[in-house]
Amino acid sequence: MARGEEPMLTRRPSSHNDERATEEDALLTGQRPTRQPAASRWARYREIALFTWGLVATAAVIVLAVVYQHQTSKTTSERHGERPNGKRNLVFMVSDGMGPTSLALTRGWRQYVNALPWDGTLVLDKHLIGNSRTRSSSSLVTDSAAGATAFSCGHKSYNGAISVMPDHSPCGSVMEAAKRAGYTTGLVVTTRITDATPACFASHVRTRAMEDQIAEQLIGDGPLGRNVDLILGGGRCHFLPNTTAGGCRADGRDLIEKADEHDWNYIGTREDFDGLNLGSSVKLPLLGLFAPTDIPFEIDRRHVDDEYPSLEEMAKTALRALKDATKDSDQGFFLMIEGSRIDHAGHNNDPAAQVHEVLAYDRAMQAVIDFLEEDDTEGLMVATSDHETGGLASARQLNVNYPEYLWYPDVLANATHSAEHTARLYFSHLSSSQPSKADLRKYLPKLINDNLGIKNVTPEEIEYLIEHPIYAPWTLADVISKRSQTGWSTHGHSAVDVNIYASDRHAAKKLQGNHENTEVGEFLRWYLDVEEEVKEVTKELRDKLEISSGESWLGPIPSQEDLAKVETHLMSPQRGFEQA
Numbered sequence: 051m052a053r054g055e056e057p058m059l060t061r062r063p064s065s066h067n068d069e070r071a072t073e074e075d076a077l078l079t080g081q082r083p084t085r086q087p088a089a090s091r092w093a094r095y096r097e098i099a100l101f102t103w104g105l106v107a108t109a110a111v112i113v114l115a116v117v118y119q120h121q122t123s124k125t126t127s128e129r130h131g132e133r134p135n136g137k138r139n140l141v142f143m144v145s146d147g148m149g150p151t152s153l154a155l156t157r158g159w160r161q162y163v164n165a166l167p168w169d170g171t172l173v174l175d176k177h178l179i180g181n182s183r184t185r186s187s188s189s190l191v192t193d194s195a196a197g198a199t200a201f202s203c204g205h206k207s208y209n210g211a212i213s214v215m216p217d218h219s220p221c222g223s224v225m226e227a228a229k230r231a232g233y234t235t236g237l238v239v240t241t242r243i244t245d246a247t248p249a250c251f252a253s254h255v256r257t258r259a260m261e262d263q264i265a266e267q268l269i270g271d272g273p274l275g276r277n278v279d280l281i282l283g284g285g286r287c288h289f290l291p292n293t294t295a296g297g298c299r300a301d302g303r304d305l306i307e308k309a310d311e312h313d314w315n316y317i318g319t320r321e322d323f324d325g326l327n328l329g330s331s332v333k334l335p336l337l338g339l340f341a342p343t344d345i346p347f348e349i350d351r352r353h354v355d356d357e358y359p360s361l362e363e364m365a366k367t368a369l370r371a372l373k374d375a376t377k378d379s380d381q382g383f384f385l386m387i388e389g390s391r392i393d394h395a396g397h398n399n400d401p402a403a404q405v406h407e408v409l410a411y412d413r414a415m416q417a418v419i420d421f422l423e424e425d426d427t428e429g430l431m432v433a434t435s436d437h438e439t440g441g442l443a444s445a446r447q448l449n450v451n452y453p454e455y456l457w458y459p460d461v462l463a464n465a466t467h468s469a470e471h472t473a474r475l476y477f478s479h480l481s482s483s484q485p486s487k488a489d490l491r492k493y494l495p496k497l498i499n500d501n502l503g504i505k506n507v508t509p510e511e512i513e514y515l516i517e518h519p520i521y522a523p524w525t526l527a528d529v530i531s532k533r534s535q536t537g538w539s540t541h542g543h544s545a546v547d548v549n550i551y552a553s554d555r556h557a558a559k560k561l562q563g564n565h566e567n568t569e570v571g572e573f574l575r576w577y578l579d580v581e582e583e584v585k586e587v588t589k590e591l592r593d594k595l596e597i598s599s600g601e602s603w604l605g606p607i608p609s610q611e612d613l614a615k616v617e618t619h620l621m622s623p624q625r626g627f628e629q630a
């Protein structure tokens with residue numbers, strides 16, 4: 051046989067394998083493999099030809115396999131990131147202010163508390179598919195308003211913008227478009243429903259501070275009428291006049307009464323919520339507002355479970371109610387669920403509050419995944435954060451001689467309440483009993499031990515709390531942070547990329563890898579197939595803006611100072627107290 055005619059296919063694998071075997075042996079024995087010098091020039095040519103043929107054959111096999119697999123599984127559109135054809139449900143979850151370190155912190159803490167092995171991960175960890183870049187049009191560090199506008203409109207805008215563009219004109223949201231296309235819609239949050247993230251899905255104002263106007267638009271008293279069918283969360287304050295208990299509207303209107311005119315079924319207590327039977331006894335539209343402002347942090351809420359529902363319970367209720375409501379419909383539902391107060395724990399730099407918030411969100415995600423697995427309708431959960439808050443680090447250098455790579459989850463495990471709650475107790479003690487400094491030196495160590503589980507608070511820390519009570523929420527959070535060696539770099543937000551999650555990585559293929567936050571927004575409208583409706587809604591909003599010359603619903607164009615003032619207020623240590 052001539053050299054060129056040698057049956058190459060039969061020889062190639064064995065020579066290839068021989069070489070691999072030699073190298074693997076070498077790895078075990080530590081001996082260098084010895085290679086035979088090529089017998090001749092022809093042998094070298096033959097080797098090149100064999101190698102080339104091997105490459106071509108392998109490539110052909112791969113191409114055929116891909117083509118074959120594509121054809122066999124084409125029926126399930128989910129598998130290859132194609133848009134589904136029929137009825138579908140979309141759940142979009144937002145973890146406000148949750149960065150990658152929030153996961154490491156919560157995972158480590160949970161492993162410690164539940165005595166889990168080092169691979170005991172969170173539900174979130176199992177559904178990671180990518181990450182998102184978060185900058186806004188006005189800053190590398192976004193706020194929640196610009197972040198949520200990227201999700202709702204698919205556009206970058208300025209910090210403070212509630213579904214308006216950088217030129218202050220309104221942009222149609224994916225929820226308004228979905229409603230127009232026949233979907234049933236819902237919003238579930240643990241903060242005020244008038245806060246930036248939920249606001250962006252069903253209202254348009256030029257600064258997030260306009261919460262009175264946001265409340266009007268949410269119930270359908272805005273330019274587009276009602277676009278939400280189910281609301282569960284906090285924030286009664288901006289629905290009630292400031293002359294009534296728990297109300298803060300400046301215009302004296304009672305929107306709960308007004309909601310009745312828009313057919314809303316209003317509920318406001320835990321008892322009412324229990325009457326919904328986790329969603330099986332819901333009549334839409336449903337407006338459930340369970341707190342004047344924010345629902346308490348999970349670390350505090352679990353002690354008053356008879357007053358406030360958890361995020362998981364609200365998520366389950368919403369899913370069941372929306373499923374039942376769309377039973378006989380051609381269109382499914384679009385639901386936004388936000389773990390809102392991970393952000394607030396970050397603003398306060400409170401690691402104990404943070405891990406409980408993240409874990410509550412993790413449980414809500416499990417509930418969503420369980421629902422989607424059991425439900426017959428095609429459905430998808432996509433989740434991300436708008437930004438990171440606090441510049442959190444799961445390590446902290448306390449002095450120049452830093453000898454250990456450690457942080458201490460057991461310190462967080464001993465805290466029974468948030469720093470915010472503890473500071474509230476301190477404030478009410480100050481105002482009710484006008485204590486002397488000597489009294490406070492006895493009172494504060496006990497307060498800190500009872501609520502934060504810390505026995506070795508220093509005299510310096512106590513004196514600081516006495517001299518600067520207004521900073522108590524931050525000072526108390528720092529007492530825990532230092533002892534657990536948890537680091538923070540800001541009381542505001544940071545620019546780190548945040549994670550993207552999905553219940554089905556194939557169906558959410560477009561979001562695998564690293565993306566701009568606006569691409570998450572584009573994905574939502576693409577999956578629901580409402581891109582045309584978004585354009586229609588945007589046009590209608592702009593037409594109506596021209597007609598209503600007063601621009602009352604959108605508000606005046608805010609100055610830089612106005613926008614900065616809102617952010618400063620949101621970051622202040624007193625934030626939680628003025629509203630409560």
Ligand SMILES: *[C@@H]1O[C@H](CO)[C@@H](O)[C@H](O)[C@H]1NC(C)=O
Binds near residue numbers: 293299300
């Ligand atoms: C209610 O709001 C109005 C308008 O901002 C204000 O003038 C009034 O003082 C407020 N009332 C209370 C009780 O806060």
Ligand SMILES: *[C@@H]1O[C@H](CO)[C@@H](O)[C@H](O)[C@H]1NC(C)=O
Binds near residue numbers: 460461464503504505
């Ligand atoms: C947590 O509390 C337990 C029980 O009081 C105590 O033994 C332990 O030392 C505490 N851990 C920390 C880090 O303070």
Ligand SMILES: [Zn+2]
Binds near residue numbers: 194
């Ligand atoms: Zn924030």
